[in-house]
Amino acid sequence: MITSLARITAIGSYVPSTILTNADLEKLVDTHDDWIVQRTGIRERRIARKEEFTSHLCINAVNNLAATYAGSLADVDLVIVATTTPDYPFPSVACLVQNHLKLPHAAAFDLNATCAGFTYGLHLANGLITAGLHRKVLVIAGETMSKVTDYTDRNTCILFGDGAGAALVEHDTSEPGFIGAVLWSDGSGGKHVYRMGLAQVMDGIPLEGKGMIYQNGREVYKWAVRTVPDGVMRLLQQADRSLEQVNWFVPHSANLKMIDSIGEKLGISPDKILTSAEYFGNTSSASIPLALHQAHQQSLLKKGDLILLFGFGAGLTYAGVLFTWNIA
Structure with a gap:
């Protein structure tokens, strides 16, 4: 059992509007809806527009979180973005998010632990808050996997989609999570x-x-x-x-x-x-x-x-x- 002085207080998500169905993939590669569903359980995936990148998805996920969060994000003091598909090698997606959302007190960095990135980020946020180093951390996971997917490879192109999710982790001694x-x-x-x-x-x-x-x-x-x-x-x-x-x-x-x-x-x-x-x-x-x-x-x-x-x-x-x- 770990020591904790933190809990998740809000959550949000965002996916692009464009839908890529299994029927759409049938037009690109030698595949079929029944074959895809039988082997993966996937029927659709969301695809970012050409001009839409991971930072845009992450910002929208935070905005979605903020819409139901009773407090303010102005005092967020750290932004962690888990991603393997950043807009640029640098600056980080986290810095792009921090700038767009105008978070004046927040440090920011990206974390690459691939598909385990969100859970790594939550663990890190809890540790930093419990240690007394931070009090309010945004943990965001965002990917534009479609931009690094080979749509001539029938084994991988059927799998991947784009999206983002965000969680707010805050200091809490009364009800740590x-x-x-x-x-x-x-x-x-x-x-x-x-x-x-x-x-x-x-x-x-x-x-x-x-x-x-x-x-x-x-x-x-x-x-x-x-x-x-x-x-x-x-x-x-x-x-x-x-x-x-x-x-x-x-x-x-x-x-x-x-x-x-x-x-x-x-x-x-x-x-x-x-x-x-x-x-x-x-x-x-x-x-x-x-x-x-x-x-x-x-x-x-x-x-x-x-x-x-x-x-x-x-x-x-x-x-x-x-x-x-x-x-x-």
Whole structure:
């Protein structure tokens, strides 16, 4: 169990208006709606406009959060943006957000933990607030995966979509929300899912993808189904909680068939699992806050619910966070 003096006080999200359906993909590559749904559970994904970038999605997600937040964001003192698709290598997306929202007291930086970025960000925000270094932190996850997706590759283009989610984490001694966290990485698996950057060789092997996403789906699937359940149980053991006490399990929505396998291995009922992939696709770091905000909008989340988030992806890396829901 971890020490916490922080809780999540507000949440918001945003997705672009353009919809890319499975029928649309049938016109681009040799694929079919039934084949995609059977293997991934994805029916649609949202796609950013040519002139729309990750910072725009993140700003809109924060604006959505602010619309239902009773307080002011003017005293936010840190902005963390989890993303693998920044507008620029630098300046950071977080600095673009801070400038646009005119947050006068906020430091800002980007965090790249791929699909585990949002859970890494929440863990970091809780730690910084509990240590007394910050009091009010915006944790944002945003991705424009469509801009790094090869739409001639039928194995990857069916998966990815664009979106952003935002959470506000605040200092609170009376009703702290964070209960436990577990983080882990295995860099030896980096070659299974990556996007080429300045280096074009990894572990002595020439890289593929030409700047777009490359993924060995079979290897990533096997790793996730084997590793995530172990990480979930390790987190619960450290937090002195049982799986039966968890009200909602929110894993990274990489592939709904993968989530089914993870749920079956853990023995979690499908009606206790929140996902966002069916109509938004795999939005990398944004998939968890999108699923959370959807559930909040549908009034599924009740005050005091025990929620287990679990992000996992390229690196290879994962991060799980256990907390109580405190948003009315």
